[in-house]
Amino acid sequence: MTFQRARSEEQREIRRRAILDTVAAMLEEMPVAEVSLNEISRRVGLAKSNVLRYFESREAVLLELLDSFLESWIAELTDELAAGVEAGASPETRARQLAEILSRTLANRAVLCDLFGAQGGVLERNVSVEVVKRHKRSSLAKLTAMSDLLRRHVPELGDEAPMFCLMGLASAGALSTYVPPPPSLLTAYADEPALGVLHMELREALLISFTSTLLGVLPRA
Secondary structure (H helix, E strand, O other): OOOOOOOHHHHHHHHHHHHHHHHHHHHOOHHHHOOOOOOOOOHHHHOHHHHHHOOOOOOHHHHHHHHHHHHHHHHHHHHHHHHOOOOOOOHHHHHHHHHHHHHHHOOOOOHHHHHHHHEEEEHHHOOOHHHHHHHHHHHHHHHHHHHHHHHOHHHHHHHHHHHHHHHHHHHHHHHHHHOOHHHHHHHHHEEEEEEEEEEEHHHHHHHHHHHHHHHHOOOOO
16 A cells, blocks of 8 residues: 555545554454554555654554544443343342443453553553543543443442443453463463463453452442
8 A cells, every 4th residue: 555645634534544444454463562663654555754644653543543442342332231231130130231241242352452451551651642631531531431321221330330441441451461372371271281270261251350340339238
């Protein structure tokens, strides 16, 4: 892919979108840690200096994708919760249904979890104050939307909903760093099956985390 210099805002937006789409495709092939500015430049067909005309750093591209992927997941979650949480069920039942939907839909979005895992320690560090502020404003708006959505189905969460959402997304990022395990670890599990108790599937780990947290914050009868 090669580009001529963008001469209008519309052309600039086309370039930005092409960079975002290219990096999104890369994330389907490799973890966040392996996405480099050199490879972005090569795949999009622009010199690194030209890529940096549209995004100030690799991290700025990934933060924008994180915002986009999070918005898409919340939209999916809206439909999933409407179909999967029984309005007339007990608080505990609804909490378990919520935990199942959260863990399943997040586990199906491994790239989003990988981005959550890199957010604090990597992605927010090589960007300007303006980029961080824009990202945090967007994150806050999505956190509010997610909190309101969860309270619609489990109103017993009350004021705990925003913190549950924040900790849940942080847990998804942390747990995703263990999945999939490297080949050496899989070999170790095969050689010593007793070690397999330490092996985690992302969906199962998320389900345990979400369920225990939700049941812990529900008001006691």
